[in-house]
Amino acid sequence: MNKKINKKDNFWLSLGKPILALAPMAGITDSAFRQLCRKHGADVVYTEMVSADGLHFDSQKTLGLLKFSPKEKPVVVQLFGKDPEKFIKAAQIVTKLGFDGIDINFGCPAKKVVGHGGGVTLMRDLDLCYNIIKNVCDHTPLPVSIKVRTSINKSPQLNSKCGDKKDGSGKVLALELVKKIKDLPITAIMVHGRSYEEKFSGEINYEMVKEIKENFPAIVLANGNITNPKIAQKTLELTQADGLGLARGLYGQPWLFEDIKKFLKTKKYKEKTWTQIKKVALEHAKLNFKFKKKHGIIEMRKHLLFYSKGQKQAKEMRKELVKVENIKQIKKVFQKY
Numbered sequence: 001m002n003k004k005i006n007k008k009d010n011f012w013l014s015l016g017k018p019i020l021a022l023a024p025m026a027g028i029t030d031s032a033f034r035q036l037c038r039k040h041g042a043d044v045v046y047t048e049m050v051s052a053d054g055l056h057f058d059s060q061k062t063l064g065l066l067k068f069s070p071k072e073k074p075v076v077v078q079l080f081g082k083d084p085e086k087f088i089k090a091a092q093i094v095t096k097l098g099f100d101g102i103d104i105n106f107g108c109p110a111k112k113v114v115g116h117g118g119g120v121t122l123m124r125d126l127d128l129c130y131n132i133i134k135n136v137c138d139h140t141p142l143p144v145s146i147k148v149r150t151s152i153n154k155s156p157q158l159n160s161k162c163g164d165k166k167d168g169s170g171k172v173l174a175l176e177l178v179k180k181i182k183d184l185p186i187t188a189i190m191v192h193g194r195s196y197e198e199k200f201s202g203e204i205n206y207e208m209v210k211e212i213k214e215n216f217p218a219i220v221l222a223n224g225n226i227t228n229p230k231i232a233q234k235t236l237e238l239t240q241a242d243g244l245g246l247a248r249g250l251y252g253q254p255w256l257f258e259d260i261k262k263f264l265k266t267k268k269y270k271e272k273t274w275t276q277i278k279k280v281a282l283e284h285a286k287l288n289f290k291f292k293k294k295h296g297i298i299e300m301r302k303h304l305l306f307y308s309k310g311q312k313q314a315k316e317m318r319k320e321l322v323k324v325e326n327i328k329q330i331k332k333v334f335q336k337y
């Protein structure tokens with residue numbers, strides 16, 4: 001690493017291990033959800049992915065995604081894009097806004113991102129990855145991190161057999177990316193333990209995450225399928241990672257961070273009662289309302305369905321929750337069930 005980041009500028013270095021991070025999720029990890037996760041034990045939270053191009057062109061819609069509360073800190077903003085030049089202004093803007101770190105997306109398989117050559121498909125061009133990361137590092141004093149998948153087939157055709165070659169030569173591995181950027185001052189890497197072709201299902205490739213940990217001189221966070229404290233412990237053991245990135249496992253249970261911390265210390269944790277769940281759900285709804293007014297409640301509906309999962313009369317309750325328009329109506333449904 002040639003650029004030394006001051007310890008005082010690098011919040012990552014002051015976090016206890018294992019580090020539990022809220023992974024970036026578009027449409028989910030908005031300011032309300034990030035605050036809630038911090039309150040319930042997240043050590044660091046990532047924003048939804050934000051377009052570097054949007055920031056470069058001063059898009060008001062993109063800038064709108066960058067609002068955050070001091071209560072979220074440390075908060076890492078995640079950028080996506082494919083043009084190294086556009087990342088320069090983007091990095092400068094988010095630095096000025098007071099984020100604690102910048103993450104770059106090399107893992108997103110969403111059509112709207114890969115369709116433009118961004119996200120995980122960047123991994124097919126390691127020189128381009130290098131130039132993007134270098135431009136960000138060169139234009140911010142903030143710690144820079146990256147998020148990757150374990151591999152991607154070299155062939156752009158999704159169902160190509162190219163990646164199936166026995167010697168692995170049909171794939172670009174995250175390990176190759178890590179080796180390529182070894183002279184850049186990257187502080188952390190979150191590894192989604194699945195390939196691009198596996199999208200969001202299937203087992204995590206613990207071995208590959210471990211291999212990255214062995215070859216990457218800084219913080220490694222393992223990500224994928226962490227839905228309960230036992231799996232969290234298993235993931236840490238099998239990957240030897242410095243921490244975990246939690247994503248869909250938080251749906252309807254943002255307190256999973258606390259449960260994991262408790263379990264790692266005591267081998268026990270307590271399931272929340274429905275009364276406790278309703279209390280957190282209401283708190284979440286209030287935060288959403290504070291930030292986005294009525295639109296926040298509309299966005300909250302999907303979370304309310306997550307919170308109600310597995311409860312008695314969930315089917316009837318959900319029919320009412322999908323229609324709520326304000327806090328009073330949410331309270332009314334919760335009083336009924």
Ligand SMILES: Cc1cc2nc3c(=O)[nH]c(=O)nc-3n(C[C@H](O)[C@H](O)[C@H](O)COP(=O)(O)O)c2cc1C
Nearest residue numbers: 023024025026048049147192224225226247248249
């Ligand atoms: C709704 C949704 C949105 C996501 N948005 C992003 C994103 O903006 N940036 C990113 O790097 N990954 C994104 N991801 C991927 C997650 O961060 C995570 O890598 C993935 O869901 C695997 O973890 P899990 O199995 O615990 O869910 C998203 C995932 C989901 C389900």
